[in-house]
Amino acid sequence: MHRLRRFWEHFEEAFIAFLLAAMTLVTFVYVVLNNLYPLFYAIGDAWEGGSALFLGIGDFLMELAQEMVWSVALTKVLFGWLIFFGIAYGVRTAGHLGVDALVKLASRPAQRLLAVIACLCCMVYAGLFMVASFKWLMALIQAGIEAEDLDQFGIHLSHIAMIVPFGFALVLIRYLEIMWRILMRGQINLGLADEAAEASKLASHHEDQH
Structure with missing residues (x-):
């Protein structure tokens, strides 16, 4: 019984860490993509010799950013799971005031x-x-x-x-x-x-x- 309890407590902490990490990673990638493709477009417009290459990279990054419209919804879901899973964790660790x-x-x-x-x-x-x-x-x-x-x-x-x-x-x-x-x-x-x-x-x- 004690081993099972310890396993569950470690699982709680690991799962909460996973939710936080997933939220951070998804948001980070989405923000980076949305800030990178304008940069490559600007470089392509300014540097005529390499415009095709940089504009192509900009198009690729913009397509990736557009395909990640699900990232906002996923972040909300992860945050919701973090809240409801974390309530019990807060009770166990005296996290509630x-x-x-x-x-x-x-x-x-x-x-x-x-x-x-x-x-x-x-x-x-x-x-x-x-x-x-x-x-x-x-x-x-x-x-x-x-x-x-x-x-x-x-x-x-x-x-x-x-x-x-x-x-x-x-x-x-x-x-x-x-x-x-x-x-x-x-x-x-x-x-x-x-x-x-x-x-x-x-x-x-x-x-x-x-």
């Missing part, structure tokens, strides 16, 4: 009780969206609607939308894990990021250096 200044003033038993209530609310929220998005996904599968600009690759809207119920299912699982740790007294809160504490640590570290 917590507003719990008043909660920390309460006693530890009261903090644990409030954490259970908050965890239940998060689980209900994730569960409702998981069920609703799954029904939406089933409707998209039945409709068989193709994705705009990505239909040439056989991609349907249902292929893109499947990340929504999957992402909320991951969030639900993460909060189930947090609930278990709270009930087993492994922690007393949701494990959210404390921006004020982080700022205080950075300020103390900066003062120590000087």
